[in-house]
Amino acid sequence: MVLGVSECAQGCCLKVKVVPKAGRCGMLAPKGPDDPNWQVRLTAPAVDGKANEALLEFLAKLFKLRRRQLVIKLGEKSRHKVILLEGLTLAEVEKSLETI
Numbered sequence: 001m002v003l004g005v006s007e008c009a010q011g012c013c014l015k016v017k018v019v020p021k022a023g024r025c026g027m028l029a030p031k032g033p034d035d036p037n038w039q040v041r042l043t044a045p046a047v048d049g050k051a052n053e054a055l056l057e058f059l060a061k062l063f064k065l066r067r068r069q070l071v072i073k074l075g076e077k078s079r080h081k082v083i084l085l086e087g088l089t090l091a092e093v094e095k096s097l098e099t100i
Contacts, residue, residue, distance in 0.1 A: 020046040
């Protein structure tokens with residue numbers, strides 16, 4: 001089992017911590033059980049929802065999903081978010097995250 005990922009009715013939920021205005025985009029694995037969030041670094045600023053949109057686009061590319069298949073379930077205005085990945089199984093998410 002991968003930290004920060006759980007199965008839910010519509011797909012999987014991914015816990016992330018967003019770092020806006022980073023030098024480049026990227027994703028880091030969780031530090032451990034005490035901090036199960038995947039860290040996502042984005043070049044977009046946290047202004048007018050730009051970081052949220054950049055986050056969803058980044059994750060859509062990573063998981064090979066359409067943008068509309070990703071939903072911010074919790075943390076719309078927080079750095080800590082829970083993202084719903086609609087239509088993916090836990091095994092599919094884990095396979096995509098293995099490359100990170």
